[in-house]
Amino acid sequence: MSFFTALTTRTFSSSARMAAAIKNVTVIGSGLMGAGIAQVAAQTGHTVTMVDIDKAAVDKAEKRIAASIQRVAKKKFSGDEGEATKFISEAIGRLNTSTDAVASVGSADLVVEAIVENIGVKQKLFKELDQAAPEHTIFASNTSSLPIGKIAEVTDRKDRFGGLHFFNPVPVMKLLEVVRIPETSQDTYEAMCVWGKNMGKVTVECKDTPGFIVNRLLVPYMFESVRMLERGDASARDIDVAMKLGAGYPMGPFELMDYVGLDTGKFIIDGWAKEYPENPLYQPSELLNKMVAEGKLGVKSGEGFYTYKK
Numbered sequence: 001m002s003f004f005t006a007l008t009t010r011t012f013s014s015s016a017r018m019a020a021a022i023k024n025v026t027v028i029g030s031g032l033m034g035a036g037i038a039q040v041a042a043q044t045g046h047t048v049t050m051v052d053i054d055k056a057a058v059d060k061a062e063k064r065i066a067a068s069i070q071r072v073a074k075k076k077f078s079g080d081e082g083e084a085t086k087f088i089s090e091a092i093g094r095l096n097t098s099t100d101a102v103a104s105v106g107s108a109d110l111v112v113e114a115i116v117e118n119i120g121v122k123q124k125l126f127k128e129l130d131q132a133a134p135e136h137t138i139f140a141s142n143t144s145s146l147p148i149g150k151i152a153e154v155t156d157r158k159d160r161f162g163g164l165h166f167f168n169p170v171p172v173m174k175l176l177e178v179v180r181i182p183e184t185s186q187d188t189y190e191a192m193c194v195w196g197k198n199m200g201k202v203t204v205e206c207k208d209t210p211g212f213i214v215n216r217l218l219v220p221y222m223f224e225s226v227r228m229l230e231r232g233d234a235s236a237r238d239i240d241v242a243m244k245l246g247a248g249y250p251m252g253p254f255e256l257m258d259y260v261g262l263d264t265g266k267f268i269i270d271g272w273a274k275e276y277p278e279n280p281l282y283q284p285s286e287l288l289n290k291m292v293a294e295g296k297l298g299v300k301s302g303e304g305f306y307t308y309k310k
């Protein structure tokens, strides 16, 4: 065995061991993303605890998961109802819920946070979890736009901290961005990548730069769409039709904004406006502020740029 083979085998074995050891996963936040991450983790054989401060959000997530997993099973076991039913009941059997984050990380190998896009709220959570979780537990944030390093700085486990950025809807979207901060250890990074593959995702590596890869390109495009609408250059519907039929996107920017959630969009733009005040692209949008103030959050509230059946 060459030195190089020995080295890579050893490195891989060590990270693979860490990833194989990721059996218990705690997902904090049971909104759009947390529910999806918890579902896929349970489907892929992990024991999962899905946590939210809001019991109603947990109940809603369980319903969403039940509907989504039916669709997954139907596709995966088309024609074999017995296998589909077994797959569903086994996955649901591996999924526990809680409203107490601190009590839910006692046996976690990995914690994936998917709560509101607010740095203070995320830091407060991780500070508490850092005291409660075992030494070996890896912490990850699913943040769309916040620096992972800034979230991690409140903990004493920066070497076991990284970003795991999933895409919505999690059971369908194949990509997982794995984000490392300078302190993330090689074992932690590789364990996150192997775990991502075990979750059925294709992983890409990214440094802790604003928006990582996808959102660095996607968010300015969404911003420009809103500016275009605000200027009255075209209607939301026509912009959506144009981008679907002219650029081949599965959803237009306003359909996608409704799907992602306008509140999450506002958190992102407000954060970037504060962080980069000199960039005219990242200035707050009056239209978005007004819609969020009116409770028009998109699909989740029944109305955004379009209206939806509840």
Ligand SMILES: CCCCCCCCCCCCC[C@H](O)CC(=O)SCCNC(=O)CCNC(=O)[C@H](O)C(C)(C)COP(=O)(O)OP(=O)(O)OC[C@H]1O[C@@H](n2cnc3c(N)ncnc32)[C@H](O)[C@@H]1OP(=O)(O)O
Binding pocket: 068, 069, 071, 072, 075, 143, 144, 145, 166, 167, 168, 169, 171, 172, 173, 215, 218, 219, 222, 223, 224, 226, 227, 250, 251, 256, 257, 260, 264, 265, 266, 268, 269, 283, 284, 285, 288
């Ligand atoms: C100036 C100020 C402006 C500020 C604005 C700032 C906004 C910034 C916003 C950025 C937000 C970033 C958020 C985040 O960090 C990153 C993201 O997640 S970005 C979002 C990425 N997602 C997408 O781009 C989704 C694009 N859409 C699609 O791919 C498809 O439309 C769809 C969602 C898959 C749905 O497909 P359709 O064909 O339309 O619908 P179907 O119902 O037929 O579904 C197709 C296929 O998929 C299965 N399926 C769909 N949903 C689910 C589910 N939830 N669970 C399980 N399975 C699902 C379905 O069964 C179908 O399967 P098939 O029958 O084909 O086998």
Ligand SMILES: NC(=O)c1ccc[n+]([C@@H]2O[C@H](COP(=O)([O-])OP(=O)(O)OC[C@H]3O[C@@H](n4cnc5c(N)ncnc54)[C@H](O)[C@@H]3O)[C@@H](O)[C@H]2O)c1
Binding pocket: 028, 029, 030, 031, 032, 033, 034, 051, 052, 053, 054, 057, 101, 113, 114, 115, 116, 117, 118, 121, 125, 142, 143, 144, 145, 165, 166, 167, 168, 259, 260, 261, 264
């Ligand atoms: N919506 C998307 O398309 C998308 C995609 C990728 C990443 N993200 C990121 O994922 C995270 C969650 O987004 P979402 O769309 O799922 O939001 P969401 O609003 O649907 O859900 C957030 C959930 O977090 C819960 N919560 C808030 N504070 C909490 C706390 N301290 N402890 C436990 N639960 C708490 C809320 O009750 C809510 O149910 C954000 O960081 C967001 O930027 C979102």
